[in-house]
Amino acid sequence: MGGMVLMAGLLSVGCGGAVANVEEQSDLGTREDALPACGGQQYERIFYAEPEHITEIGTWLCFCGDSSAYVYGRSSAYYEYTYKSYCAAAPADPR
Numbered sequence: 519m520g521g522m523v524l525m526a527g528l529l530s531v532g533c534g535g536a537v538a539n540v541e542e543q544s545d546l547g548t549r550e551d552a553l554p555a556c557g558g559q560q561y562e563r564i565f566y567a568e569p570e571h572i573t574e575i576g577t578w579l580c581f582c583g584d585s586s587a588y589v590y591g592r593s594s595a596y597y598e599y600t601y602k603s604y605c606a607a608a609p610a611d612p613r
Contacts, residue, residue: 554587556580561602563587565594582606 560582567573576591582605 553589554578554580556584556587558605558607559602560605562600563597564600565592566596566598567594569596571596571598 559580561578561580563578564574565576565578567575574591576589576593578587578589578593580587
């Protein structure tokens with residue numbers, strides 16, 4: 519009997535947090551998350567799942583002339599740069 523009361527209680531409460539309203543969720547087709555800025559640099563930044571840098575989980579690529587990075591996978595606190603350099607400033611227009 520006690521088990522049935524417990525089960526009925528769980529079924530009426532649910533097994534998790536609040537359910538998100540479907541209408542409030544963003545449409546992925548129109549969503550624009552901020553991309554990391556390149557800041558006048560060219561680099562490849564590889565992210566890892568652990569501090570030992572064993573499992574790659576993502577990459578950011580920046581190229582001179584681009585204002586934001588190309589993002590692949592996920593980021594984490596564990597990363598390294600495979601290369602990094604500053605981009606030359608564009609020459610001034612002589613007109």
